[in-house]
Amino acid sequence: MRTTVTSFGYKHGLPLDVDIVLDCRFIPNPHWVDELRPLTGLDQPVADYVLEQPVTGAFLAHLERLLSLVLPFYVDEGKAYLTVAFGCTGGRHRSVAIAERVSEILERLGHPASVVHRDIEK
DSSP, X not given: OEEEEEEEEGGGOOOXXXXXXXXXXXXXXXXXXXXXXXXXXXXXXXHHHHHTSHHHHHHHHHHHHHHHHXXXXXXXXXXXXXXXXXXXSSSSSHHHHHHHHHHHHHHHTTOOEEEEETTTTO
C-alpha cells in the first residue's frame, strides 16, 4: 500500500481524495510567536515548539495506536493508496510539523510514506 501524509491549511480548503483527515488546530499556534511566524514546520524551532506541547505528545501517542490498529486492515482490504491529511489554519506550522512526525511513525510501523506540504508556501 502506498501511503502519503499531507499537510494543509483549512483556510485554503480541504484537500481532495484523502482517506483520513485530522485537525491540528487544538495545538498552540506558533504563528502567534513573533520569531516563529516567518518560519515553517520544517524549521527546527517551529517543530520543537509544536512537538514540545504536552497535548501534542498525547495526540501522537494515541494516533500511533490508531494507525497501528487500522493500517493492517487497509492492507487486508486491498487498498493500494492511503492518504492521511493534517490541517491547521494556514498549513505552514502545526500541520507541517505533525505530518513530518507522523511520517516517522509510519516508517516505524512498516509503512513508509511520502510527505506533501500543500500550503506551506502560501
